[in-house]
Amino acid sequence: MRPDEALERLRVLGFDESDAQTLFDHFDDAERRGKAGHGYSRIEWLETLELDPGAKPEKVASFPGFEHWDGNGALGYLTLAAICASLEDDPPRPARVVTAASCFPTGTLGYWVRWLAEAGLVALLTATSPARLAHPDGGPPVVGTNPLAIGIPTTDGEPIVSDVSMGKVTYGDVLRGAASADDLVPFGGEQAHKAFALALGLQLVVETCVGEGYGAFLVAVDGEFGPSDFRERFPDLRLPGDR
Amino acid sequence: MRPDEALERLRVLGFDESDAQTLFDHFDDAERRGKAGHGYSRIEWLETLELDPGAKPEKVASFPGFEHWDGNGALGYLTLAAICASLEDDPPRPARVVTAASCFPTGTLGYWVRWLAEAGLVALLTATSPARLAHPDGGPPVVGTNPLAIGIPTTDGEPIVSDVSMGKVTYGDVLRGAASADDLVPFGGEQAHKAFALALGLQLVVETCVGEGYGAFLVAVDGEFGPSDFRERFPDLRLPGDR
Numbered sequence: 001m002r003p004d005e006a007l008e009r010l011r012v013l014g015f016d017e018s019d020a021q022t023l024f025d026h027f028d029d030a031e032r033r034g035k036a037g038h039g040y041s042r043i044e045w046l047e048t049l050e051l052d053p054g055a056k057p058e059k060v061a062s063f064p065g066f067e068h069w070d071g072n073g074a075l076g077y078l079t080l081a082a083i084c085a086s087l088e089d090d091p092p093r094p095a096r097v098v099t100a101a102s103c104f105p106t107g108t109l110g111y112w113v114r115w116l117a118e119a120g121l122v123a124l125l126t127a128t129s130p131a132r133l134a135h136p137d138g139g140p141p142v143v144g145t146n147p148l149a150i151g152i153p154t155t156d157g158e159p160i161v162s163d164v165s166m167g168k169v170t171y172g173d174v175l176r177g178a179a180s181a182d183d184l185v186p187f188g189g190e191q192a193h194k195a196f197a198l199a200l201g202l203q204l205v206v207e208t209c210v211g212e213g214y215g216a217f218l219v220a221v222d223g224e225f226g227p228s229d230f231r232e233r234f235p236d237l238r239l240p241g242d243r
Numbered sequence: 244m245r246p247d248e249a250l251e252r253l254r255v256l257g258f259d260e261s262d263a264q265t266l267f268d269h270f271d272d273a274e275r276r277g278k279a280g281h282g283y284s285r286i287e288w289l290e291t292l293e294l295d296p297g298a299k300p301e302k303v304a305s306f307p308g309f310e311h312w313d314g315n316g317a318l319g320y321l322t323l324a325a326i327c328a329s330l331e332d333d334p335p336r337p338a339r340v341v342t343a344a345s346c347f348p349t350g351t352l353g354y355w356v357r358w359l360a361e362a363g364l365v366a367l368l369t370a371t372s373p374a375r376l377a378h379p380d381g382g383p384p385v386v387g388t389n390p391l392a393i394g395i396p397t398t399d400g401e402p403i404v405s406d407v408s409m410g411k412v413t414y415g416d417v418l419r420g421a422a423s424a425d426d427l428v429p430f431g432g433e434q435a436h437k438a439f440a441l442a443l444g445l446q447l448v449v450e451t452c453v454g455e456g457y458g459a460f461l462v463a464v465d466g467e468f469g470p471s472d473f474r475e476r477f478p479d480l481r482l483p484g485d486r
Contacts, residue, residue, distance in 0.1 A: 065308015066338040068467075095309040097338035097464060122451050124444075135480050142477055148391075150444030152451060162444030164437045189432040194407045197483035198441075201367075201393030201405030204473060208365050208395060208466030219462050221340060223451030224311075230447060234385055237378050240440035 001040040009043050014053030022081045030108050037172020038108040057082045065095055071102035079103045080112045087220050088119045094222040104214035110163030113151025117159030122223045123151040126202040127216040132184045133199055136192045143199040153227035161241025166199035244283040252286050257296030265324045273351050280415020281351040300325045314345035322346045323355045330463050331362045337465040347457035353406030356394025360402030365466045366394045369445040370459040375427045376442055379435045386442040396470035404484025409442035
């Protein structure tokens with residue numbers, strides 16, 4: 001799929017120009033970063049779903065240092081985009097926890113924390129998804145691949161972005177045929193219990209904050225001692241999120 | 244070392260009765276949970292250090308939804324204990340990010356999030372430590388084993404506690420001779436880049452919030468939809484943190 005075709009197919013799905021562009025920007029970034037499982041292939045997937053393209057996410061509760069949003073039937077991509085834009089417009093002083101209910105699918109979480117890190121904010125983000133990982137001892141899938149993404153502003157302007165799925169492979173890779181569903185297990189081999197524990201812990205953080213259904217949990221901080229000079233200190237290292 | 248000897252040796256180091264008991268409680272819990280690397284063996288280690296047993300941690304900044312503490316030369320155990328007690332006395336409404344500078348050593352992080360989860364709070368905690376993990380591509384150690392601990396209140400009253408070090412082994416295990424320093428690498432085998440990315444991301448979150456030196460980063464939330472009924476839903480699973 002070419003970029004102009006991708007954008008057009010999003011418009012055809014019924015999204016307004018702003019939302020189509022928001023979605024395109026996410027899928028296009030994933031393509032450029034080699035994360036094809038989160039790229040244009042997702043448009044074909046969206047075309048198979050029952051969508052409400054007019055749905056708009058809403059901030060439904062706000063306290064000092066905390067906000068709760070509801071996707072209101074919008075795609076999770078659009079909910080996270082609205083949250084990032086809101087954090088950029090009204091930065092935390094100095095910290096804010098943001099939770100989001102009905103927030104699915106959320107795409108490559110690194111995209112959202114990079115957005116915030118480029119705006120000068122340290123960000124940690126997790127989001128839940130259908131149960132695909134079983135306990136390492138066996139049994140049915142009980143947790144999603146529940147990634148943890150961390151974005152760090154840096155002195156050279158290019159954020160360091162760690163975006164780690166707790167699965168050995170991503171569902172996106174399975175979706176596009178690049179991996180087997182049998183590899184949808186916690187990563188880590190003989191230490192897979194560690195990735196399972198992280199996936200479970202992150203899932204329960206989200207569940208206790210947003211209730212039933214898929215959601216997101218985000219922490220954004222205006223770090224007193226940022227941006228980080230780590231890349232300057234270790235210029236020869238290939239860092240997470242670098243192309 | 245027997246429990247009464249452990250407590251007495253902490254008193255001999257110069258800690259007042261309250262601090263000696265706080266330290267003993269942590270080491271004793273680690274012993275009981277089979278985490279010997281964080282147990283009484285640490286008292287022998289403390290006896291080799293230059294300590295300031297009279298030092299007391301202090302809350303040095305407070306904003307809605309955010310606090311910053313300084314260890315002031317106190318052991319990190321005591322700083323985290325003071326932070327947990329403070330969160331229990333004055334719970335977040337509904338979320339608070341707490342950062343701590345000069346916070347080392349911090350012991351088994353699961354202990355602190357279990358404390359908060361028993362008080363009804365969802366908690367995520369990370370803390371930095373000396374660089375012991377190299378990049379999977381090689382080179383010198385650049386990040387600590389930087390665990391992420393997550394504590395979840397549950398309907399049956401026994402928190403679910405995920406406490407994952409990003410190292411294949413812990414430094415505590417190396418310290419007591421149970422593991423080789425050569426195994427101080429990011430966990431995950433062929434996917435060790437994932438644990439390295441998590442360790443680096445968490446380290447930079449701490450560094451950008453507390454500056455030079457070892458510190459801690461904690462998020463505590465009074466989850467609207469907690470406590471979790473996960474253990475009731477999956478009664479046969481051996482969950483993280485269960486004995």
